[in-house]
Amino acid sequence: MPPISDIFFYLFAAMTLFCGLMVVANPLSRNPVTSAIFLVLTIVSMSGLFVLLHAFFLAAVQILVYAGAVMVLFLFVIMLLDIKEEERRKFKVISSGIGALAVFGTAAIFLKSIGTTQWKGATPTIEGSTVALGKLLFDKFLLPFEIVSVLLLVAMIGVILLSRKELK
Amino acid sequence: MIVDRKPLSFWERMYLPSIWGGLKITSKHFYNTVFKGQTGGNTLSKGYYPETKWDVAEGYRGAPYLVKDQDGATKCVSCQLCEFVCPPKAIKITPPGADSQSADRKNAEKMPREFEINMLRCIFCGFCQEVCPEEAIFLQKDYSLTGLARGEMIFNKEKLLSLGGTSGGIQKWKHKLEEAKEQEVFPVETK
Amino acid sequence: MDSLLQHWNSLAPLTQSVVFSTLKVLGVLFLALLPMVAYSVLAERKISAFIQDRQGPNRASLPLLGSIPILGPLLTKLGIWQPLADGVKSILKEDFTPSYVRKAYFWLAPAITLIPAFMTVGVIPFGSTLGSQKMVIADLNVGILYTFGIVSLGVYGIVLAGYASNSKYPFLGGIRSTAQMISYELAMGMSVIPVFMIIGKLNLSDIITHQAQHGWMALPFMATQQTFASYLLWPCMIVSFGIFLVSAFAETNRLPFDLPESETELVAGYNTEYSSMKFALFFMGEYASMITASCMMVVLFFGGWSLPFFGLDQPATSIIGGLAHIAIFVAKILFFMVVFIWVRWMLPRFRYDQLMDLGWRRFIPVALANILVTAVVMYFVR
Amino acid sequence: MNSYQLISLEIATVLLGLGILVADLWIAPAKRRMLGFIAAAGVAVIFAASFSPAFPDFGTAFGKMYVFDGLSLFFKRFFLAAAFIVLLLAIDFADRIAVGISEFYSLILFALAGMMFAASSNDFTLMFAALELITITFYVLTSFQRNKLQSLEAGVKYLILGALSTGFTVFGIALVSGIAGTTNFIELSAKLKDVSGDPVFLVGLLLLTTGLGFKIAAFPFHVWAPDVYQGSPAPVTAFLAVGSKAAGIVLLMRVLFVAVPEVAKSWSGLLAFISGATILYGSLCAIPQRSLKRLLGYSSIANAGFLMLGIAAVNKDGATAVLVYLAGYLFAVLAAFTVISIITRNAESDDISVLAGLSKRSPMLAAALTFSMVSLAGIPPLAGFFGKFLLLKSIIKAGSVSGPHFVLLAVAVIAVVISLYYYFGVIRAIFWSKDVSDHSPIPVPSVMAFTLAVCMAGMFLLGVFPGILVDADAEALNSAVGVFARLR
Amino acid sequence: MNLLAATVDLPSLPPVGLQHYLAVSALLFCLGVLGVLIRRNILVMYMSLELMLNASNLALVAFSRFNNNLNGQVMVFFIITVAAAEVAVGLALIVALYRKRQTAHVEDLTTMKL
């Protein structure tokens, strides 16, 4: 009888991968909205995995930022642009097939190497406590934090510049 | 023409006075209703709707019905303009066929074999009345149409005519008939 | 009975907690939340009627209960049975699905709207303790983040409803709602940061405990031991609360920010094409999120279940105390529900650009400044 | 040593950017060009300040996350010099941008700050943050001419492939730092013995290299470069070709030579393959190009290959050669883009035919473009030659250790010949085009003339007296934190 | 636990460790790459890229848990932040392109060809 967390792991992992697959290769629909919704589901189930890894803060942030903001933005744009053209296009079988083969090869390499790696880590004890994370962020990782803040400023400027109406 | 908006003053921009004003008004009404019993039912009329029916004023435009002229003849000539213009597509007219009675009076062009208004669809917009060349359809005072089944709410020609009553007006067919008769009496010399 | 208790005690602690959790979930959901939603609809109708010189629902009656002398007509007049009638109507009405909608999303959207609103309640401590059980379904360390996370998912329902309806007014409503909710989520999130700066925890139970001891965030005098610091921070908290309150209106799509469903412009926006139960779900979702928002305000700014009188600021030791705390909590929620409803009939709808302007150019800068000021004040206080 | 003193150059740059951004609010639109001068002057001051003797000694900051050593200082100066010239270019470019000229300047400055941080990063976290600052800024910059479809397409292509590279980089970082248990390069190198055999670690490192390969447009991760170079505004292309590429190179050097030196040695065959393929691909594809910017795009791919050559050598000569080569490349490419920017001002096309009769219309531009092409081709006495010389030397030196490098050497030689072909194609268009339709002299704004003078002076100075640079570079590498000093 | 044991009979699976998480993450990453390769809609490609970033997040959190340090989680924090910024810029760009070109399909980006 596996521990309950393991059961949840398999549950969430299966859900993550299934929804991930549905994002990229949904046999029923090539509608971008469907992809987006499945991506939201992927993210939500992934935050379940985060919880299993005791990263509560990140689990919440994952949902808050990704599902709550990023994906809404995606959906917003998809709807705004009314993008559904791909449904009408012919699916290029050969090039896609080659791409898929390459990816399967890569996946095989990944899995093989993960399978053969010798992990010598200790038993996990760490908790993703918000306080510890915050302290680390403002102490050891202060510099990247500040850089990211500049980055956000840049993104803001960029978005405003790119999306504001043409003056002429 | 572009009219510039009046710039808001500082307090207007803060929204607070408006909120206060809204609060004052609503509280007053709330107090009056709850504690003084000054509801619309009490002050404007003598009760509430199902018991006390509302008297509509003159010129109220409710459900559309068909009307007859003074002679009891159907005014509608089945031109289907109202069917065409009806926004919710509530009107359905079946024109007379070759073998059916064309009109119930002399010298008229034709009348509808069937004329149906689906009152579930009708929005009382009045376009049909507006567009009718024969003044055969009028919005009348009925505002509360109820029924127990959908089928009941589709009013056919008989029902519409019976509900609509008589409306005089220009009596076009009568005049036409008279004109025709006059021509028989005084034939025009053509040489 | 004894044997039952014995059997219960013999169960593993985990099993016990699972059972308790299930009970709490079911209890909160079906005994508290759904009735509250139903009756807030009634409250809304009643209050709106009173404000507009009307009576409001006063006719729905039950066959037997309605004929009880005095009480029966009174309850009927108060509209107590109206929610039941509404429910039955929603279920029995024809569920009309237009032919052009995107079916899957059309069906999903109402459910997606309702679920987040209900899920949020999970972390809210609606009472101190009842017996040995903490009156919160899940006492998360990152409770507030969880709340915000789940709330942020609420927008999907509306967006999808707009998309699925495949018709212009719902679509515009959905788009508006997305932009509005994302914008105000930001202001809302920033407005509560000062609270956490002061308290230093993200756990909602801890927040209430802190307030019970040091005064409510928005009313610092509501404490047994009043501190100078909390008075110094009062202005900051007032600003925080103000922004939170207004943002809550926007987040729940309530007037004066009901742009997504403004009936005069958009013919009720995203739910134009919906009818019967699916519409009812949207309707319930809105009221559920109002309740959630009220809960959040109570927890964050008004001391949750605590009251600085009669020793009610300490976690309850008796069943009575526990029930009293729950009652206090519910009472506070009701207060805010009334505020929500009242405001709806008090203020006209904003224009969309005003709404965005208010969110982005007033609230966010003010919230940021508030964080800064709070930090400075805290630096000098400590 | 105070951490903040060490990052004072970056702080100054960011503050300058913010200042420009804020100053925009009070400055009349007509006078906004002035902001460009302020920005350029500010960068020049920062550049000069980096030579100040009062400047702090080398050291590390923020828990060894940030290193300030010779290598980073060299690259910082490099980036500052590049940004200075790019800003001058941008001033002239201002009237071709519909909106947001002051944002244009400040974005360049922010990208510059990102590059400077990248040069100093000694930790995956900092590296990631800096890299993303650069990349995201460039997403905006490449598509800055929103009214041009080309610019937008370039932006989207850069976006998708840039994000892809970010994905690779991040996953690589995850695996590498996860297996090693640390994100710090130096700590990682200390633990390298334990983990270097781990397949996941190696896969992660490969992904990381791939991601960085994208940034420098190395084969087979080069696909974005030609389109993006062609579509972007000229100053952005120039900055992309010089700054972004150099940032990729310095990070590649840091990762390979500081974090995983032993692995880098054993991978030199792979690196050599990438380098050779990049050189050959860039050179061959450049031949049929008609668009000048696209031509330079392919040439930049080839040049990325040459830079990889120095890295593939995995020795100190190679590292030095990379630095020398970059310095020469800087002036040559910037001069080329300056000229292109001036010429295409009225032409609205960057087809090679716009160069027709340039030698008559504006001898100065003709000379500048010729010199930059000659320098890029690697012909003395210009700066490009010495870089190629050192690169060849380093690879021959590495070749005396292992065999595949000789193949790489042959490829490099062939590519130089090919590159001469297309560079001379440009020179040919300048000097002896048949169908010259326009004979009017091209006005050269004084800013641009100054820019060209700086570039040409740089090219000649570094070409005739490379000693200054080589000494400085060797010293930079000697003082670099990590294992540079141990490289043979 | 025994509550579940009473009702569900699960097949015996190996105890979950780091490698399981890594495998999930690697597969997710590959799915992302697959999406970028086979889909031609820019927005879906971009979503696939987000999938790749998420895969990295999972790997980092797993490593963080099993390495007993928080570095990985900090990294994830940065990645999420940066990804959000990237998406904002990216979508703005895509919208700008759409306004100009009325397409969100990579095969239509053909202004620049050899």
Added chain:
Amino acid sequence: MSLLLTTLISVPLIAALIVALIPGNFRFIIRLVALGATLVSLGLAVAAFVQFQPQGFDPAKLATFQMQHKVAWITSDVININYHVGVDGISIGLLLMAAIVAFAATSVSWEIKTGEKTFYLLLLLMTGGAFGAFCSLDLFFFYFFNELALVPTFIMIGVWGRGPQKNYATYQITLYLTLGAMLALVGLIALYVSAGVDSLDIVTLKEALSKKALSSGAQSVIFPLLLFGFGILVGLFPFHSWAPLGYAAAPTATAMMHAGVLKKAGLYAIIRVALPLMPEGVAKWMPVLAVLCVGNIIYCGWVAMRQKDLNMLIGNSSVAHMGFVFLGIASESLIGLTGAVVIMVAHGLLAALSYGLSGYVYNTTGTLKMDELGGLLRKMPFIGVAMVMCFMAGCGLPGFANFNGEMLVMVGAWKVLPNIVVFAAWGGLVISGIYMLRAIRSVLHGPAQARTEKVGEFVIKEPLPASEGGLGFLGAITAFFHSALGGGVWQLWRKLPYALLLASLILFGCFPSLLTSKIKGSIAEVVNLSHKVSPAKATAVAPTPAPLNVADTRN
């Protein structure tokens, strides 16, 4: 330590700088500056030639270079390069030849009518580069200067070149020469890396490698790189096709400078670097070179016979002449190599003269097709006579310097490569005789054709541009020179370059010891070093110790 060579190199370069600063419409002044600079450097070269002390060879120690000047340029642990100039017997003759040709080339450049400024600038750069290449003792600088001289070639052919195949020729010459240069560069770097003395200074290298030779593996790689790299620069069969084409398309001065001077730099490098430093490479690869040089001599001679274009003929014959030099090198004998150097000098003068004359013919008649020319001897007596003499020198008539060189080479090679010498003699004497005489007949003799009907000799006179006349004092001086050069002495002046080249050819033809006495010591060292590793072979080739027999080379 002497600044003479540095001055020599810098005079043209400084002049180039001055030209760059003069506005482009002061054409006459630009010409004057260029001419003055080349004249000054000619004087300096003569001075150096006179100053050079012929020296014997002491096998015990390495030769010292004269007039050395050394400045540290880059000293770091990555690379160590010094500016180091100096001359020995091999280079002094070439230097003088280069100076003569440069002056001649500048003099005949009156034909250039467009873009003079750039043209003279490039020509001066080329001159400086050529001087630098022959003087440099640091191989880096050798390469550097060589490239410096090569690049202007491409541009000059492209811009001022002629003929329908101009573009094709430009590309071909550019790519071939770059390929050759790159191969050579790789060879040089490999030499630097494997020599292990952290220097490219020929003196240091010689010293180090004579003590500890390169590994045979390194030698067998580096030697062919240098041989073929530099060989391509020279036009070694089968990499020669660029040369005739390029020269046919080049403007006169460029063809003169390149065919005469720059080509020699490659040969010079082979003799200077490849032979003495890598004896094992020599032993391995010399047979190959010997075979290839037959290709040069016979094949190119044969091709030359078929040419209808005068320039193509000269080009191919020039490549054929290079075959003799390769033969001399392949002989690895003192006499043969000395002969090779003599041919290099002689051919430099000869090629310059040929191209100068053909260029003149082209400019007056507008064609170089031999069947469109004819009767020029009567129309242009001076040019005609010079051309006859030039062609005679080309087919190896005694009295001209070429004869001495070819003779020496064949004598030197006879013992080692008798079969090849037979071919060479056949090619050099018979084939070249055939095509040269044919050229003389069709160009100079016979009836005048349509094109040559109305031409005369040295009648070109152009007015001084107004922009230069009105310059005050400077203008007065300019006007003086202009009238002096363009007036009474005009014709004489235009004859000067041809006369100078012809005179040098005859001078070295009649007094070969002027050259050989200077060359022999240095060549002896080269031969000695190139045989160092395989003593058996060395004795077989040169039974008597080489230095003692030097005197025999006087013919």
